[in-house]
Amino acid sequence: MKKIITLFVAILFFACQDKPKKITNSKDYNAYLITSNTPSLDAIKADLEFWQNRFKDDSTHLMEMTRLSGIHGALFGNTGDISELKISEKLIEKSLRTSARNKDVYLRSLAHNYISQHRFREAQELLDSAYKYPDNRKETEMMLFDVAMELGNYQSADTLLGNIKDPKDFNYLIRLAKWSDHNGNLDAAIKYLEQAQQIAEQRNNKALKLWIYSNIGDFYGHAGRLKDSYSSYLKTLELEPDNAYAKKQIAWMVYSFEKNPKEANRILDSIMVNHKAPDYHLLKAEIAAFEGNASEVNRQNQLFLKATENTNYGEMYNAYLIELYAETAPETALRLxxxxxxxxxTPETYQLLAYAQLKAGQKEAALKTIEEQVAGKTSEPKALFNAALVYKANGMDKKVASFKEELLGAGYELGPVTAKAISKL
Known part of the structure; x- marks a missing residue:
């Protein structure tokens, strides 16, 4: 997905191991860490109260159900509470059963919910059904593209991208950026996202600006443009002070580039008061590993495992669980x-399979998986790192050397713990 950043940035990153340079300034974001500063959440809760007062459980009023499903979906995004996403799902399903018209609207809405739950094949089925309706097919095609990318159906995704082509359309440009990134062209991806940003700003559309600022911040980070990345996250927070994602990305920057685990944990602690996603524990575990605190690593990993026991998560955290279990329960990791x-x-899921195979003692099978399903099909740094581990286990030192050279530029993205492992390849 991501193109490895330049050798210059790699040199800069490793030069900063002893004397980290500063990108962030706590004065920029301290106001956003006040846990009572939750304007978005407060507004959502006010909407919830209003629409709940107009809706009874046995009501068949579509407008109320539609509004409430959106509100519960927004609550999930704002709090990380998976039960809100499941409530939204049930309301959309009831709306779909009740509606006599606009079935395609409810099918797309339910598909969007399923995508959030990583239920991509089920989302595909819903969108195929929505596509049979003549209205709003472009909206369906855009979502079909999203699902095709998640499922690794890249030929279909290419066709769908052609169907929705419109260089002046925000939704087309962000998907063209995703396609460019998939093909390893990060510069082009950023160019299209910057064009989308211009559209969002010209329209002064808050929802579009929130989406583009947070996402382009990620891409700038992948390209080593950390000041631009930081600026984009601050713009996100200016619009939505309780945006957990932007704060988490700043915490990563503070940890990975500036090597300031105490400050990174301070940011994470503030986020976790109101946002309950399990993966924060994994980031805190990594920070603890960087500090050499083995007991805290184990504690945070156990907190993550406990959180993901909630069956509502389904398979949303499989990728994280595979990496965690690969070290402690490789057969479980292999099954997952x-x-x-x-x-x-996709190449990204196959690289996880190869990693699990390697940790389960199946180094030859891991090599076959890498060579047939991963090599040359992704520039994702994590995939390249795991490929290098597989090649090393199989005694292919020249391959390891070539991967190591590429990976030297991915220290910021992979984090200092993995960067140290890269240096030992």
Whole structure:
């Protein structure tokens, strides 16, 4: 997905190991860490109260159900509470059953919910049904593109991208950026996102600006443009002070580039008061590993495992679980990886399978998986790192050397713990 950043940035990153340079300034974001500063959440809760007062459980009023499903979906995004996403799902399903018209609207809405739950094949089925309706087919095609990318159906995704082509359309440009990134052209991806940003700003559309600022911040980070990345996250927070994602990305920057685990944890602690996503524990575990605190690593990993026992999460955290279990329960990791590949056969899921195979003692099988399903099909740094581990285990030192050279530029993205492992390849 991501193009490895330049050798210059790699040199800069490793030069900063001892004397980290500063990108962030706590004065820029301290106001956003006040846990009572939750304007978005407060507004959503006010909407919830209003629409709940107009809706009874046995009501068949579509407008109320539609509004409430959107509100519960927004609550999930704002709080990380998976039960809100499941409530939204049930309301959309009821709306779909009740509606006599506009079935395609409810099918797309339910598909969007399923995508959030990583239920991509089920989302595909819903969108195929929505496509049979003549209205709003472009909206359906855009979502079909999204699902095709998640499932690894790249030929279909290419066709769908051609169907929705419109260089002046925000939704086309962000998908063209995703396609460019998939093909390893990060510069082009950023160019299209910057064009989309211009559209969002010209329209002064808050929702579009929130989306583009947070996403282009990620891409700038992948390209080593950390000041631009930081600026984009601050713009996100200016619009939505309780945006957990932007704060998490700043925490990563503070940790990975500036090597300031104490400040990174301070940011994460503030986020976790109001946002309950399990993966924060994994980031705190990594920070603890960087500090050499083995007991805290174990504690945070256990907190993650406990959180993901909630069956409502389904298979949303499979990728994280595979990496975690690969170290402690490789056979469990292998079973999960096989399930993930069956769910969506992409180079990114296959590299997880190869990693699980390697940790389960199946180095030859891991090599076959890498060579047939990963090599030359992704520039994702994590995939390249795991490929290098597989090649090393199979005694292919020249391959390892070539991967190591590429990976030297991915230190910021992969984090200092993995960067140290790269240096030992």
């Amino acid at each position: 990886a096989e399930t993930e590949v069956n769910n969506r056969a």
